[in-house]
Amino acid sequence: MLLSIKNIHASINGKEILKGIDLEVNEGEVHAIMGPNGTGKSTLASVIAGRELFTVTRGEITYKGKNLLTLPVEERAREGIFLGFQYPVEIPGVSTTNFMRTAINEIRKYKGLDPMPAVEFLKMMEEKKQLVEIQTNLTNRSVNEGFSGGEKKKNEIFQMAMLDPTLAILDETDSGLDIDALRIVANGVNNLRRKDNAFLVITHYQRLLDYIVPDFVHVLFEGKIVKSGGKELAMELEEKGYDWLKNEN
């Protein structure tokens, strides 16, 4: 098993957001986490990635058999966890190319590898760009600076392709995207799907799941997973709305 979450409780400023989450993810699987706004979807993503803003008060997370909660953010990233941000940060003065080179070489250093030769790096970048249909000029520009919402999300997918994570968490990557951008983002994910990696796709709408077909769908409500099922659960939610679950609970 790649990721095992057991009874996770997490809070921010003393306020409990996650109230006992259990989730298991195996290699080769795509899990979708759905749910209304403010129910803890992004918090779950942040807690897995290791954001210090949130305090885990109870429970455990094991990743590749290791206790994930003791690792700092960067080590989780180097172990193959990637978080696609809902609101990617702008970094003026640092090009995406060099940002990625820095990241890749730090990850390689962690793994005891030499820095990637420039030629190899550039070749890889070209391949990945094609894979995610990102224009060259975006990578030469400062990270996300002045990017449109769609460009920022594409840049997240490009970074994911470059870092080739074992577990990728996409936090509402579909929000604010038009249908073309949505398709590009989804294609990027589909092209990266393999037997040895896994995706956790967080979304508010079923729309994205037309393009990225999940193996499992979980519904998060008031800090708990209240329903899990196959891809048909997403359809059902689309049809009945979240009120259906609220009424059930």
Added chain:
Amino acid sequence: MKEMQTDINEIISHEGMIGLFEENRGHLFQHDTEYLSRLRNTAIAKFSELGFPTPKLEEWKNTDLKASLSKKYGYSLKPSPVKDPRKVFHCNIPHLDTALIAQLNGWYISKDVPLMELGNGIILGSLAEAFLKYPSIIEKYYGHFADVSSDGLTALNTAFAQDGIFIYVPDHVSSPKAIQIVNVIHHPENIFLQPRNLIILGKNSKLSLVHCDDSYNHQAGFANTVTEVFIGENAHLDHFKLQNLNNDSTLISSAWFNLEKEATLKSHYITFNGGLLRNNIRVLFNARGGNADIRGLYLMDRKQHVDNHVFVDHAQPECTSYEHFKGILDENASAVFNGHVLVRKNAQKTNSYQGNKNILLTDTAKVNSKPFLEIYADDVKCSHGSATGQLDPEAMFYLRQRGISEENARMLLLYAFANEVVNTIGIDPLRYRIEDMVKKRLQGELQICEQCVLHCNTPEQPVEFDIDLSKL
């Protein structure tokens, strides 16, 4: 207050300076034209009235010279001896082709002749020599922009002014090379010095000027510098001020820029190090259509203090001013930004922006930021902004989530913050050099080198970076 040659160091005081002036009247006035003598007399009277500024004055509320003034300094009324100026002041920014002129303790260092007249008519060299050789140019420009009536330090400088740099670019001449002034403070004793510079750009002329303030050893220095700059009609000055002084030094750097019709000033004030630094940047739009773009970057730590006071006088219509100062403050460092834009009644179609951003790396670092607009015209576009905070935790998380260590993420963000100022430097070799210095400064490795800020005569020290910042 005695002259240095007497080997008596004294605490600088209001009375002491007036005493020194009176004692040395004969020496100070010996080569003066009537015009210069008159300026000195007016100036010393003003200084005697105003004295050294104290925090009681609004303009000096957050910068206290008391500690600087309570050290003992000597005053040198004669140039310091220089054995081989070429050796001392050789400068090696790779590929930066400049005409280098140097000042030691405020005095022009004469390589061949005190004043050079280049083939294209550009005159550069010693102000003392220009006093003698070009009295009509002096009378036309000198002392007209630096206002002694409101500022005790400018009055003091004007009373004592003996030497400094003189640059004259005739009408319609573009200087093919950048001119670089290196002002080095180097004396076995603590020294109080008052360099005075005059820079004149005739109409339709063009000049790039790199102006460095450096110290050479760890002796305390107090420099009270005044620079007057006249930018003629449709002339263009690209000005760079680089400051890298030791932690015991005090620098008051007052620049008075006068812009004629459609003149352009672009200026970068980059402060790397120093004990107490105060930049008085005064811009006067003396005719319509001028454009001033002033950017600053300061990287301070320990107990260093930097104060950027920018006053822009929109006295005429259709002028544009842009100010953007950014600072990173570590440990117990403190900074002041005071931007004052005055738009006078007839200065319609004024366009003005002032911005100041600071990052405080510790709880003990301090910033006083005060952008200020004073507007009397009604058809203008003016705005300002100020922001002071810590490194953005969201951005830190973003970088670390990509596998970048906390330390490198911090460095990357600080560099990105500073780079916004540096990347507008138009001379490539200079920009590369400054980018390099910013990186070193952020890594804490920029020393007051044995030579000057620009590593004259010393090969570049290799600096190891975990991440390759060189190609960002």
